[in-house]
Amino acid sequence: MLSTDLPKSAAPQAEFDFWLGTWDLRWVTPEGHPRAGTNVVTRALGGAAILESFSDPVGSDGYGYEGMSLSTYDASTGRWHQTWVDSAGSHLCFDGGLDGDRMRMTRHCVVDGNPVVQAMTWHSISASSIVWEWARSRDAGTTWELLWRIDYQRAEA
Numbered sequence: 082m083l084s085t086d087l088p089k090s091a092a093p094q095a096e097f098d099f100w101l102g103t104w105d106l107r108w109v110t111p112e113g114h115p116r117a118g119t120n121v122v123t124r125a126l127g128g129a130a131i132l133e134s135f136s137d138p139v140g141s142d143g144y145g146y147e148g149m150s151l152s153t154y155d156a157s158t159g160r161w162h163q164t165w166v167d168s169a170g171s172h173l174c175f176d177g178g179l180d181g182d183r184m185r186m187t188r189h190c191v192v193d194g195n196p197v198v199q200a201m202t203w204h205s206i207s208a209s210s211i212v213w214e215w216a217r218s219r220d221a222g223t224t225w226e227l228l229w230r231i232d233y234q235r236a237e238a
Contacts, residue, residue, distance in 0.1 A: 094154045096179050097131050097161065099206050103236040106137075108229065118146075120233065129153065135167075161186060163201075175201060182206070198222050209235045 118137035125132035139145030148167030177186035184203040205212040211233040
């Protein structure tokens with residue numbers, strides 16, 4: 082599927098199907114260290130939810146990280162909702178949906194006493210790759226700061 086071929090005509094519950102599968106991940110930390118991990122994304126709960134299992138194994142730097150999310154489509158609001166938990170003790174809740182040729186989910190929170198909007202965006206979507214970005218805005222979404230970019234490649238079957 083090309084980035085312009087997101088499932089616009091498909092049932093809304095299928096809008097996240099591009100993410101299903103086993104993925105090899107690559108990114109660079111803010112300190113400039115290359116990292117690699119995996120993400121396994123499957124349908125769960127009889128197909129009513131999408132379960133993500135993210136793994137960044139412990140590397141030579143002694144750092145490792147794991148996380149899981151559960152995403153569901155709410156037909157009453159036309160929005161997707163995701164709950165994320167991880168090995169650092171985080172619990173984050175997002176909502177969103179398709180925005181043109183991107184899937185975008187946001188959350189509003191307070192960081193160091195200041196309101197912040199955090200966003201996850203999946204874009205450049207094809208059958209074999211996806212780009213995922215994590216960004217924040219300190220001015221209610223007028224400007225954004227990219228914090229983390231992960232390049233997804235579909236794992237060999």
